Amino acid sequence: MNVIEVQNLRKEFNSYTSRPGLAGAFRDLFTRNYKIHAAVDNISLTVKQGEMVGYIGENGAGKSTTIKMLTGILTPTSGSIIVNGMNPHKQREEFVRTIGVVFGQRSQLWWDIAVQESFRLLKKVYRVSDEDYDRHMGHVIETLEIGPLLDKPVRKLSLGQRMRCELAAALVHNPPLLFLDEPTIGLDVLVKLKIRKFLQEINEQYKTTILLTTHDLTDIEALCERVVLLDEGKIIYDGKLNQLQEHAVEGKQIEFEFLSEVPRSSLPRVENLQWEQKDATTWLGYINGDEQMVSRLISDVVQRNPIKNVRINEISTEEIVRKIYEEGMALT
Amino acid sequence: MFYLSLFFQYASQYLKTRLTYRADTIIEILSDLLFQAVNLIFIVIVFRHTAFLGGWNRDEIIFIYGFFLVPYAIFSSFFNIWDFNDRYIVKGEMDRILTRPVHSLFQIILERIELESLFGAITGLLVMGYAIMNLDITLAWYDVLIFIVMVIGGAFIYAGIFISIATIGFWSDSRTDIMPMMYNISNYGRYPINIYNKVIQFVLTWILPFAFVGVYPASYFLNREEWYGYAFFTPVMGILFFGIAILLWNAGVKRYRGAGN
Numbered sequence: 001m002n003v004i005e006v007q008n009l010r011k012e013f014n015s016y017t018s019r020p021g022l023a024g025a026f027r028d029l030f031t032r033n034y035k036i037h038a039a040v041d042n043i044s045l046t047v048k049q050g051e052m053v054g055y056i057g058e059n060g061a062g063k064s065t066t067i068k069m070l071t072g073i074l075t076p077t078s079g080s081i082i083v084n085g086m087n088p089h090k091q092r093e094e095f096v097r098t099i100g101v102v103f104g105q106r107s108q109l110w111w112d113i114a115v116q117e118s119f120r121l122l123k124k125v126y127r128v129s130d131e132d133y134d135r136h137m138g139h140v141i142e143t144l145e146i147g148p149l150l151d152k153p154v155r156k157l158s159l160g161q162r163m164r165c166e167l168a169a170a171l172v173h174n175p176p177l178l179f180l181d182e183p184t185i186g187l188d189v190l191v192k193l194k195i196r197k198f199l200q201e202i203n204e205q206y207k208t209t210i211l212l213t214t215h216d217l218t219d220i221e222a223l224c225e226r227v228v229l230l231d232e233g234k235i236i237y238d239g240k241l242n243q244l245q246e247h248a249v250e251g252k253q254i255e256f257e258f259l260s261e262v263p264r265s266s267l268p269r270v271e272n273l274q275w276e277q278k279d280a281t282t283w284l285g286y287i288n289g290d291e292q293m294v295s296r297l298i299s300d301v302v303q304r305n306p307i308k309n310v311r312i313n314e315i316s317t318e319e320i321v322r323k324i325y326e327e328g329m330a331l332t
Numbered sequence: 333m334f335y336l337s338l339f340f341q342y343a344s345q346y347l348k349t350r351l352t353y354r355a356d357t358i359i360e361i362l363s364d365l366l367f368q369a370v371n372l373i374f375i376v377i378v379f380r381h382t383a384f385l386g387g388w389n390r391d392e393i394i395f396i397y398g399f400f401l402v403p404y405a406i407f408s409s410f411f412n413i414w415d416f417n418d419r420y421i422v423k424g425e426m427d428r429i430l431t432r433p434v435h436s437l438f439q440i441i442l443e444r445i446e447l448e449s450l451f452g453a454i455t456g457l458l459v460m461g462y463a464i465m466n467l468d469i470t471l472a473w474y475d476v477l478i479f480i481v482m483v484i485g486g487a488f489i490y491a492g493i494f495i496s497i498a499t500i501g502f503w504s505d506s507r508t509d510i511m512p513m514m515y516n517i518s519n520y521g522r523y524p525i526n527i528y529n530k531v532i533q534f535v536l537t538w539i540l541p542f543a544f545v546g547v548y549p550a551s552y553f554l555n556r557e558e559w560y561g562y563a564f565f566t567p568v569m570g571i572l573f574f575g576i577a578i579l580l581w582n583a584g585v586k587r588y589r590g591a592g593n
Contacts, residue, residue: 013589068590073430075586089586097433108428112349124341125432127334 002082003177003209004047004070009079011040011065039065041233042079049176050207052199054220054241057230058325063213066230067181070211071101084177097126100170104182107162108169109154115165116150119172126173136174143198144168160191167195171202178202180212184219196222217318231325244320252294254285256301257309268300281308335438342442350448361451368455371397386527392554393524395463399553400522400546401456403486405449411491412444414511417501427590437495437581467554475553482549482563485570489544490518492573495581502584514540522546537562544569 016032018024040062047053057063068074069081072088072095081088086095102108109118123133141147144164149157157165163183170178180199184192196219202208214220220227220241227244229237237244258281267275272288287297298310350357375397379390388396420426420440429436464471497510521542525533536543549566551559 065590068427071431073427074588074590092430093433093435096431099431101431103427106424106428110345113345117345117348121341121345124338125434127433 001049002046003049003051003084004045004211005080005082006043006045006070007080009040009043009045009066009069009081010038010077011062011069011074012036012038012077038077038233040069040076043230043233043235045228045235045238047209047211049209050203051226052203052210052212052224054224054227055211055213055230056217056220056227056321057213061230062233063230064181065233067179067211067213071099071179072096097173098175098177100173100175100178102166102170102178102180102183104163104180104185107154108166109162111155112153114151114153115146115157118154118165118169119150122169122172128173132174133172137168137172140168140171140202143201144194160187163187163191164195167198174206175208176206177209178211180210180214182214183212184214184216192216192219199223217321229321229324236324252287253313254287254294254298255282255309255311255313256285256305256307257282257311259306259308262305266304268297268304270297270300273297335434338434339442343445343447346445346447357448361448364449364452365455368401368452368459372459386524388524391463391466395460395467395554396524396547396550397522398456398459398461398463399482399550400486401459402453403483403490403545404518405452405456406483406487407490407494408452409446409449410441410487411494412446413440413494413498414515416440416498417508421501421588424590426588430585430588436585437578469553469555471553478552482552482566485567486545486549488570488574489541489566492570492575492577493518493540493542495577496573499577499580499584502587518542518545541569541573 013036014034015037016028016034018028019033039060043062043066055063055066065074069076070083070088072092075089084095084098086098088095108122109115110121119137141150144167146161146164146168149161149165154162154165167183184195187195199210199212200223203210210223212219212224225240227237227239227241228235229244255278261280262283264275264277267283267285270287270293272293274286276284276286278284285297285301287293294312301307302310372394375390375393378385379393383389385393420429426436429439432439493514494511497514500508500510517536517540519542520528520532520536521544523546525536525543525547528536533543544562544566548559548562552563
């Protein structure tokens with residue numbers, strides 16, 4: 001079953017550019033130079049129930065705009081959106097009952113009141129029955145370890161504590177679909193791990209579908225099998241994360257640490273191989289080829305020079321994404 | 333029903349928060365009272381110099397002022413929408429509102445209630461009581477019902493105008509100073525309409541109908557029959573202006589562009 005079905009979705013924003021100088025400002029009063037800018041440009045996307053999808057892209061690539069259209073906050077310029085079988089903007093009040101939303105940079109909780117009072121208000125807003133609330137939230141509160149925080153006002157919580165409470169608040173009505181916009185921004189590693197573990201649990205237990213945007217690609221590596229990569233409002237990759245790793249970066253990086261300084265001339269020269277010096281005794285070899293070529297290269301180097309250490313580096317998703325944005329990629 | 337119980341939930345939460353900041357609340361109520369007292373003193377001083385203002389005597393004008401305070405108190409308790417643009421559009425709080433299954437305007441009203449402003453209504457009733465004693469007016473039992481209808485009508489007119497102005501924020505993200513200006517204009521409604529020139533009378537009756545919050549409905553209780561037509565038009569204007577405001581609001585929400593992160 002498809003939880004999210006998006007066809008040719010487009011969102012344009014009108015913006016105007018101001019002319020320079022006082023005379024320009026005066027002219028702006030009467031006629032403005034309007035420019036239409038498509039923040040989201042013909043996106044099509046489907047997400048199945050129970051999937052965890054990582055939605056990544058640089059700042060301004062259109063991630064937030066997409067999420068805001070999927071959650072019914074913004075009206076699309078054109079295209080169709082069906083989420084949980086409804087049109088998010090048209091049936092907003094009915095629709096938002098079936099989703100949970102966490103905006104990392106924006107609090108859902110009431111600043112001045114205790115966390116549990118916020119939960120109680122939300123329980124009322126979402127019309128959750130007492131039994132459902134107790135059964136479900138008891139578990140959420142336990143797993144996120146926020147029990148001791150419940151009677152504190154939100155303004156007294158640390159960022160990590162607040163984020164865990166935000167996550168719990170988004171789940172008061174146990175929604176089948178969860179949108180997380182930068183949920184781990186600014187958090188330390190321990191809290192991040194806790195949140196990831198929790199997300200995995202609810203995904204397994206309730207088959208909750210999760211759409212996640214983040215700058216921290218380790219989140220995506222830990223959680224999402226599928227990634228959607230966005231650039232300038234267009235989807236440039238939609239598929240498995242490990243395939244992205246295989247396709248995007250050809251070859252491997254091998255790090256040789258020698259016992260003494262080694263000149264360039266004593267390193268082997270092969271086709272599809274590039275050398276880069278890291279420090280006096282360490283060289284990085286980038287090789288474009290399969291495992292066989294890698295082992296041949298290693299044996300070649302080791303025979304000629306005494307070495308201290310050899311390491312084959314997996315290239316991180318972060319580097320892959322950086323590379324894609326720098327060089328552009330035609331994967332689709 | 334759901335909206336009513338939600339209202340009580342928010343209101344009780346609000347009171348809980350307010351009670352933890354007792355000092356603040358008391359200071360706010362006192363400064364409100366002081367502001368009202370200054371306005372009354374102004375009226376009293378004016379009538380030191382003249383016995384009538386546009387055919388209205390001192391106690392009649394005090395009654396109008398007292399009446400005006402009641403719908404105004406209801407408006408300022410429940411429709412704190414004057415900083416909507418800054419708070420909800422520029423800061424992007426509207427995003428959060430729109431992800432919850434309750435009408436967006438109602439949520440904002442709930443979040444921004446300021447129940448202590450209701451004290452203004454008590455002040456208003458006291459001021460009216462004082463004027464009535466001096467004026468020798470007799471009220472029938474059904475006047476209480478008419479009073480309630482008039483007050484709700486007046487509060488709706490106020491709310492309608494201010495909500496309509498707040499919706500400008502959906503179309504233009506630049507800051508405007510219309511809100512404070514409107515607060516000034518709204519004060520004209522608590523003086524007899526016939527002391528102004530014709531253009532201002534027309535504006536206060538049909539365009540920014542603040543006269544329906546003060547002088548028109550109050551003239552019913554003062555037995556000024558020449559204004560009865562206008563007085564009974566108060567609830568109609570209230571429904572009309574509030575209805576227009578809600579239509580504008582719903583159209584505005586569709587235009588909402590969100591704040592950038």
